Amino acid sequence: MKRIIAIYPGTFDPPTNGHLDLIQRGAELFDELVVSVLRNSEKTPLFTVEERQEMLAECVQQWGNVRVESFEGLLVDYARSLGAQVVLRGIRAVSDYEYELQMAMMNRRLDSSLETVFMMPAEAYSYLSSRLVREITGLGGTVSGLVPPSVESRLRARLRNAREASRPV
Numbered sequence: 001m002k003r004i005i006a007i008y009p010g011t012f013d014p015p016t017n018g019h020l021d022l023i024q025r026g027a028e029l030f031d032e033l034v035v036s037v038l039r040n041s042e043k044t045p046l047f048t049v050e051e052r053q054e055m056l057a058e059c060v061q062q063w064g065n066v067r068v069e070s071f072e073g074l075l076v077d078y079a080r081s082l083g084a085q086v087v088l089r090g091i092r093a094v095s096d097y098e099y100e101l102q103m104a105m106m107n108r109r110l111d112s113s114l115e116t117v118f119m120m121p122a123e124a125y126s127y128l129s130s131r132l133v134r135e136i137t138g139l140g141g142t143v144s145g146l147v148p149p150s151v152e153s154r155l156r157a158r159l160r161n162a163r164e165a166s167r168p169v
């Protein structure tokens with residue numbers, strides 16, 4: 001039987017419980033799931049690619065068929081290099097749909113053999129995003145229950161360092 005390899009690409013700055021929810025669903029459905037952090041994003045990230053890979057790797061240990069990588073360049077080229085047939089993406093709300101549809105259609109135009117599969121995370125994570133996690137943490141709020149504990153402590157440490165660096169001498 002043909003093995004289905006799926007890529008779950010993203011920025012993951014930082015990984016959230018919503019991402020993990022999707023990883024679990026993907027791990028159950030596909031033979032192999034490669035969670036891959038985009039390098040050279042135009043965005044200015046809070047965590048380096050290596051830090052994000054580490055955080056993800058810590059969280060996916062429980063699934064034997066999931067591994068974490070990073071990639072740069074076109075997603076379709078990266079998928080081809082892995083022999084992946086599927087791109088996994090999450091849709092939380094209708095507002096995600098337009099952006100996701102545009103990407104899925106463009107990727108299909110670039111490589112018609114690559115299929116995008118959308119999954120919905122648990123309802124509890126339907127309003128969760130890395131951007132809000134960064135904002136809440138930066139303003140001193142709690143993100144407990146929204147990100148894995150290891151990510152939460154890294155966020156706190158990052159914030160402490162930022163505060164110390166900005167303290168007048």
Ligand code: PNS
Nearest residue numbers: 009010011012038073074075103106107
């Ligand atoms: O978590 P994000 O930021 O929504 O993920 C976006 C991502 C990484 C999936 C997308 O930016 C991507 O695939 N970039 C790789 C470059 C590429 O292939 N661009 C054309 C896609 S239509």
